[in-house]
Amino acid sequence: MSFFESLRERDRVFDFMTPQASTVDVRHGPILYMEDVTVSFDGFKAINKLNLTIDDGELRCIIGPNGAGKTTMMDIITGKTRPNEGSVWFGSRHNLLKMNEPEIASLGIGRKFQKPTVFEALSVFENLELAMAADKRIFPTLTARMTGETRDRIEEVLTTIGLTELRFQPAGILSHGQKQWLEIGMLLMQRPRLLLVDEPVAGMTEQEMERTAELLTRLAGKQSVVVVEHDMGFVRSIARKVTVLHQGSVLAEGSMDQVASDPSVVEVYLGADDEEAA
Numbered sequence: 001m002s003f004f005e006s007l008r009e010r011d012r013v014f015d016f017m018t019p020q021a022s023t024v025d026v027r028h029g030p031i032l033y034m035e036d037v038t039v040s041f042d043g044f045k046a047i048n049k050l051n052l053t054i055d056d057g058e059l060r061c062i063i064g065p066n067g068a069g070k071t072t073m074m075d076i077i078t079g080k081t082r083p084n085e086g087s088v089w090f091g092s093r094h095n096l097l098k099m100n101e102p103e104i105a106s107l108g109i110g111r112k113f114q115k116p117t118v119f120e121a122l123s124v125f126e127n128l129e130l131a132m133a134a135d136k137r138i139f140p141t142l143t144a145r146m147t148g149e150t151r152d153r154i155e156e157v158l159t160t161i162g163l164t165e166l167r168f169q170p171a172g173i174l175s176h177g178q179k180q181w182l183e184i185g186m187l188l189m190q191r192p193r194l195l196l197v198d199e200p201v202a203g204m205t206e207q208e209m210e211r212t213a214e215l216l217t218r219l220a221g222k223q224s225v226v227v228v229e230h231d232m233g234f235v236r237s238i239a240r241k242v243t244v245l246h247q248g249s250v251l252a253e254g255s256m257d258q259v260a261s262d263p264s265v266v267e268v269y270l271g272a273d274d275e276e277a278a
């Protein structure tokens with residue numbers, strides 16, 4: 001066995017030992033379960049007795065006025081912010097409040113921030129390759145020799161995000177929308193079970209928005225997707241179930257039509273400046 005082969009062998013063993021997304025147990029319930037979660041910043045409750053469950057494979061949209069607690073909610077799920085009270089579980093086996101950010105990420109929770117952060121000088125293909133290597137954590141450069149499996153996964157993700165034709169182009173030449181898709185692709189390389197996406201269509205053209213709607217709709221089912229989005233037209237185009245957050249709690253939940261006609265939701269939105277409402 002060559003030196004490199006032995007490293008790869010070792011990699012496989014470590015992969016086996018690392019907690020994998022497949023250990024998430026959803027047989028008896030949702031993939032994400034938040035109960036009575038409260039977060040105070042200097043006495044101000046940004047999240048206030050929040051209850052939220054996301055089913056395996058679900059596509060959920062979260063809307064709510066500015067300051068409703070949407071970003072804080074994602075910070076709690078990913079371990080960036082610790083709640084003062086409540087429980088947060090990933091499947092029935094993983095208590096997220098007992099885990100740190102890298103541990104939570106390695107369970108298969110991927111987060112897409114608003115601004116795309118791709119490596120502009122590298123090709124689309126290399127960006128995806130790097131996203132895979134970053135997950136290995138052990139000797140990333142030494143073991144960077146690509147396996148056939150990695151190559152297949154990259155091709156699969158390229159098809160999903162619609163960038164196959166551009167795979168050897170530097171990411172720097174991509175449009176804003178294409179960069180967003182590439183970053184979603186980079187998250188997909190790690191086969192997440194739950195994807196959290198913050199305002200994916202901000203700054204996109206109409207056509208890019210339509211393709212993003214298709215992409216997110218296609219991803220759901222294979223993984224659970226939670227989308228926070230300001231653009232109501234976009235939410236309407238992808239929404240199955242919508243959760244309206246207000247003052248750190250769930251104000252309403254249901255189909256887009258149900259929540260849009262809910263008097264308490266109407267009141268919150270009429271009270272808010274149009275620009276500020278999300």
Ligand SMILES: Nc1ncnc2c1ncn2[C@@H]1O[C@H](COP(=O)(O)OP(=O)(O)O)[C@@H](O)[C@H]1O
Nearest residue numbers: 041042046064065066067068069070071072073
């Ligand atoms: N680190 C922090 N320190 C103090 N206040 C914060 C912090 N993060 C968020 N907040 C406050 O918590 C509330 C919810 O914020 P946020 O989750 O960003 O809302 P949204 O994403 O829905 O606009 C806001 O009033 C915000 O000012």
Ligand SMILES: [Mg+2]
Nearest residue numbers: 067070071072
């Ligand atoms: Mg926010």
